Amino acid sequence: AQTVTQSQPEMSVQEAETVTLSCTYDTSESNYYLFWYKQPPSRQMILVIRQEAYKQQNATENRFSVNFQKAAKSFSLKISDSQLGDTAMYFCAFLDSGGGADGLTFGKGTHLIIQP
Amino acid sequence: NAGVTQTPKFQVLKTGQSMTLQCAQDMNHNSMYWYRQDPGMGLRLIYYSASEGTTDKGEVPNGYNVSRLNKREFSLRLESAAPSQTSVYFCASSQGPYNEQFFGPGTRLTVL
Numbered sequence: 001a002q003t004v005t006q007s008q009p010e011m012s013v014q015e016a017e018t019v020t021l022s023c024t025y026d027t028s029e030s031n032y033y034l035f036w037y038k039q040p041p042s043r044q045m046i047l048v049i050r051q052e053a054y055k056q057q058n059a060t061e062n063r064f065s066v067n068f069q070k071a072a073k074s075f076s077l078k079i080s081d082s083q084l085g086d087t088a089m090y091f092c093a094f095l096d097s098g099g100g101a102d103g104l105t106f107g108k109g110t111h112l113i114i115q116p
Numbered sequence: 117n118a119g120v121t122q123t124p125k126f127q128v129l130k131t132g133q134s135m136t137l138q139c140a141q142d143m144n145h146n147s148m149y150w151y152r153q154d155p156g157m158g159l160r161l162i163y164y165s166a167s168e169g170t171t172d173k174g175e176v177p178n179g180y181n182v183s184r185l186n187k188r189e190f191s192l193r194l195e196s197a198a199p200s201q202t203s204v205y206f207c208a209s210s211q212g213p214y215n216e217q218f219f220g221p222g223t224r225l226t227v228l
Contacts, residue, residue: 004158033214045159045206045219091158097214103149103174104217106158 002027002094006107014115021077021110023092033095034075040088087114118142120220122207128226129197137192137223139207147210148190152203197227
């Protein structure tokens with residue numbers, strides 16, 4: 001079974017700063033997908049960014065980018081020019097591409113607080 | 117498009133009562149999922165349905181049953197609720213098993 005570890009339960013930065021959230025995972029698979037989801041106080045789960053393991057290029061979405069290190073099994077999320085609306089829980093998630101709709105395996109989350 | 121909808125948004129049950137959580141999606145997705153989220157935890161998969169007419173157990177299926185009523189709807193039933201089932205329940209859907217999952221707003225369930 002896959003495991004996803006987020007080692008930072010909570011982080012706090014000032015508005016406009018850059019922040020990096022860490023995620024490591026454990027798998028024996030060679031092909032898989034990784035995701036970062038945002039959960040604001042509204043409780044809605046929102047996809048931030050997605051990375052396919054077979055792609056060497058790191059995914060980017062506007063102010064959000066990832067540093068995917070396949071050999072190290074590391075998948076960190078960088079948020080540039082942080083905004084107050086980025087305050088939320090952030091979950092790293094793993095999806096096995098070995099077959100079947102197995103659902104996502106989530107980490108325990110990092111509570112990110114953007115201070116004004 | 118409403119996306120993924122869930123009813124009810126909140127529910128309080130007594131131990132031993134039964135209830136069904138409803139989920140519907142209007143995106144013509146094939147795959148649907150039920151997760152639970154407990155304090156300090158990420159979401160954990162209860163059941164999933166790869167396509168209409170099929171369902172499979174996830175990580176934490178004990179105490180739950182599901183029905184994939186049609187392509188749009190996927191319900192989760194608690195036959196005899198227990199305090200350990202107090203949680204927030206999320207339904208999700210995706211076009212296929214390796215596509216982005218879209219989540220509903222969640223149901224907060226309390227079992228006394």
